[in-house]
Amino acid sequence: MTSFDVIGGNARGGTLYGIGVGPGDINYLTLRAAALVRDVDVIAFFAKRGLQGNSRGIVDPLIEKGRPELRLEYPVTNEIPPEDPSYQEQISRFYEESVETLSGLLRQGKSVGLLAEGDPFFYGSFMHIWRRLEASFPIEVVPGVTGMSACWTRANAPITWGNDVLSVLPGTLDEDQLRRRLTETDAAVIMKVGKNLAKIRRAVDAAGLLARAIYVERGSMPGERIMPLSECPDGDGPYFSMVLIPGQGRRL
Numbered sequence: 001m002t003s004f005d006v007i008g009g010n011a012r013g014g015t016l017y018g019i020g021v022g023p024g025d026i027n028y029l030t031l032r033a034a035a036l037v038r039d040v041d042v043i044a045f046f047a048k049r050g051l052q053g054n055s056r057g058i059v060d061p062l063i064e065k066g067r068p069e070l071r072l073e074y075p076v077t078n079e080i081p082p083e084d085p086s087y088q089e090q091i092s093r094f095y096e097e098s099v100e101t102l103s104g105l106l107r108q109g110k111s112v113g114l115l116a117e118g119d120p121f122f123y124g125s126f127m128h129i130w131r132r133l134e135a136s137f138p139i140e141v142v143p144g145v146t147g148m149s150a151c152w153t154r155a156n157a158p159i160t161w162g163n164d165v166l167s168v169l170p171g172t173l174d175e176d177q178l179r180r181r182l183t184e185t186d187a188a189v190i191m192k193v194g195k196n197l198a199k200i201r202r203a204v205d206a207a208g209l210l211a212r213a214i215y216v217e218r219g220s221m222p223g224e225r226i227m228p229l230s231e232c233p234d235g236d237g238p239y240f241s242m243v244l245i246p247g248q249g250r251r252l
Contacts, residue, residue, distance in 0.1 A: 009032075009035035009036040009037075009038060009039025009040065010035075010039065011036055011039040011040045011041070011111035011113070012111055012138065013041070013109040013110065013111050014106050014107070014109050014110070014111070014137065014138065015106070015111050015112075015137065015138040015139065015140060016102065016106060016112050016114060016129075016133060016137055016138070016139045016140075017036050017040060017111065017112065017113045017114065017139075017140050017141075017142060018114055018116055018120035018121075018124075018126045018129075018130060018139065018140070018141040018142065019033050019036055019037060019113045019114065019115050019116060019120070019142045019144075020033060020116050020118060020119045020120050020141075020142050020143050020144020020145070021033060021037075021055050021058045021059055021115050021116065021117060021118075021144055022058065022117075022118065022144045022145040022150070022220075023117070023118055023145055023146065023147040023149070023150035023151070023219060023220045023221070024054070024058060024147075024150070024218070024219070024220045024221035024240070025058075025150070025220040025221070026058055026059065026061060026062075028144075028145045028150065028220065029058075029059070029144070030142065030143070030144065030145075032142050033142045033144060034059075034062060036113050036142060037059045037062045037063065037113060037115075038062055038063075039111075040111045040112060040113035041068060041105075041110040041111045041112065042068045042069065042070055042105055042110050042111070042112045042113070043056075043059075043063060043067055043068070043069045043070070043113050043115065044069070044070040044071075044072060044102065044112055044113065044114045044115065045069070045070070045071060045072065045114070045115040046072050046073075046074060046115075046125050047071055047072065047073050047074070048073070048074055048077050049073055049074065049075075049077075053071070053115075054117055054240075055115035055116060055117045056069075056071075056115060058115075058117075059115065070101065070102075070105070070112070072094075072098045072101075074091070074094060075090045075091070075093075075094050076090050076091065078194065078195070078239070082172070095125075095128045095129065095132065096132070098129060099129060099132045099133060102114070102129065102133065103133065103136070103137070106133075106137045114126055114129060116144065117144075117147070118144055118145070118146045118147045119143050119144045119145070119146050120141050120142070120143070120144065121141060121143075122146050123170075123191065126141075147191075147219060147240070147242065148168070148189045148191065148242060148244075150219045150220040151189075151216040151219035151220075151242055151244060152189075152216075152244050152246070154216065154219045154220055154224065154226060155214050155216055155219075155226050155244060157214055157244055157246045158246060159187050159189070159244065159246050159247060160186070160187050160246075160247045160249065161247050161248065161249035162249035163186075163249055164186040164187050164247030164248075164249035165185050165186045165187070165247075166185070166186070166187045166188070166189070166247070167181060167182075167184075167185035167187070167188045167189075168188070168189045168191065169181055169182070169188055169189070169190050169191070170190075170191055170192045171190050171191060171192045171193045171194070171196035171197075171199070171200050171243075172192050172196060175199050175202060175203050175206075176203075178190070178199070178200065178203035178204075178207075179203040179206045179207050182203060182204060182207035182209055182245070183207045183208075186247040186248070186249060187245055187246055187247030188209075188243075188244075188245040189242060189243070189244055189245075190204075190242060190243040190244075190245075191242050193237040193241040193242055193243060194236055194237055194238070194239055194241070195236045195237075196237075197232070197235070197236055197237040197241075198234065200243055201213075201229055201230075201232070204229060204243065204245070209245050210229060210230050211230070212245050212246060212248075213228065213229035213230070213243055213244070213245050214226065214227070214228060214229060214243065214244040214245075214246070215227050215228070215229045215231075215232040215237075215241065215242075215243055216241065216242055216243075216244060217237060217238060217240065217241040218238065218240045218241070219240070219242075221240065229243055
């Protein structure tokens with residue numbers, strides 16, 4: 001018996017479960033998340049075209065062969081900028097179609113577990129489904145360990161001390177905005193690094209924080225890399241990467 005066998009899922013028919021599966025290491029799943037993954041009638045997950053889907057990969061050891069699954073495949077991811085009207089049109093239509101499919105299963109009395117990397121309510125695609133369905137069906141959201149929490153832990157970097165203020169910033173902000181916000185906070189997590197890595201490093205440097213900045217790639221996953229941002233090679237970062245700037249507040 002493993003720890004995942006201790007608590008039953010008791011999934012209710014006609015209910016959508018937003019299951020936070022954590023940052024990558026299956027050992028970071030909560031007992032509730034693991035039990036529901038095993039108990040729901042249908043496992044649903046988002047995936048990029050041609051790939052398994054990271055959330056689905058995390059829970060693979062818990063899913064028996066033959067389990068009913070629903071793959072929700074993005075029509076577009078990083079091929080075009082999110083600000084592009086074509087991107088917004090395609091993604092909005094994708095969420096509407098996904099909602100129709102999920103609604104059909106829920107009306108049949110199926111319990112559906114929609115997997116979410118990290119925490120479902122933190123920069124997650126699940127939120128777009130939740131917003132469209134929360135008035136029509138019972139929904140339970142199962143919190144998960146966020147990617148940023150895993151990254152600062154793996155980097156052995158306490159992120160806030162005392163009264164430190166933590167800012168979570170998307171790397172898609174323009175360079176001046178990033179620099180300004182970095183100068184106004186005590187500690188920071190910069191997400192959505194990817195193609196924005198060079199811009200982020202310039203903004204961090206301009207804010208006088210380069211000496212404290214840590215680059216984490218694929219935190220808690222296979223292929224994990226952790227290094228000072230100043231030593232990070234030039235070029236783009238992968239999707240699963242972020243920059244940490246630990247606070248320096250009161251230490252007793």
